[in-house]
Amino acid sequence: MNVFYNKQGIGDVLLVQLQTETPEKIYPEQSGDVTLIKDETGKIVGFNLFNATSYAELPESEQVELSEGLVTSLQNALVKNDIDLILEVDFSPKFIVGFVEAKEKHPNADKLNVCRVAVGGEKLQIVCGAPNVEQGQRVVVAKVGAVMPSGMVIRDAELRGVASSGMICSAKELALPDAPQEKGIFVLPEDAEIGSAFQVKA
The missing domain is CATH 3.30.1940.10 (YtpR-like)
Structure with a gap:
């Protein structure tokens, strides 16, 4: 919600x-x-x-x-207001620290990669177009349902025929101060705790 x-x-x-x-x-x-x-x-x-x-x-x-x-x-x-609707809300964090366990070339797009990302108790398949994404990185993942600082809502998607659940974020997309303008995901330090929440300003 x-x-x-x-x-x-x-x-x-x-x-x-x-x-x-x-x-x-x-x-x-x-x-x-x-x-x-x-x-x-x-x-x-x-x-x-x-x-x-x-x-x-x-x-x-x-x-x-x-x-x-x-x-x-x-x-x-x-x-x-006489509305018969029970609100069921997921309070789990939508921006979390993930670990890129695997990276493979997208079968239908040269500039895209298909990544398997561990985010605590689950693993997500995320299609990523960032040139600097690599196996073994700790990254910020916006899960499905997350609202980016730009107002964009993250949804399940299919990119060139491959399912993608979530987004590996850049510093610019996270609206971090002094974010670089060049394309590329935001790589976290090696001591970042996988599955922990990452605070993002709305």
């Missing part, structure tokens, strides 16, 4: 995204201060909460950090 709030841009409205995929067509359904966003199958993919600050404390920034308190406030707001 991702939550966005921009009072200056769109007013006192909280935008809640419940899945990373954007449906081709959306079907809004209003109930009080809540507009449910449904796809063509009737599945709820998100909702907009109007008069949001009357339901929850919100910062001025566009991306709102998820917390148990905020989710409770949103759940209460849904109940008050």
Whole structure:
């Protein structure tokens, strides 16, 4: 679940995204201060909460950090507006330290590599186009569902016929100070703990 709030841009409205995929067509359904966003199958993919600050404390920034308190406030707001929807939220970090266990050339693209990256208790297949990615590196991985500082949401993808789950990040993509302009992933020191959270400013 991702939550966005921009009072200056769109007013006192909280935008809640419940899945990373954007449906081709959306079907809004209003109930009080809540507009449910449904796809063509009737599945709820998100909702907009109007008069949001009357339901929850919100910062001025566009991306709102998820917390148990905020989710409770949103759940209460849904109940008050007669919406029968239980919010299931993954609080695990979306930016984590990964270890590139293997790197192979992409079968259909000369400038892409297919990497197997360990991120704690799981391993991800990530297609990476950075020229400096190598086996044995510790890197920053944006998992599916992560929101980049640019506002881009990381989704499961297929690049030239190969599945990719997540992104190995550059310093520029992470909006790190003094990030180099040339292409290349951000390589972490060898003592970086694999699977630990990496703090990224929204």
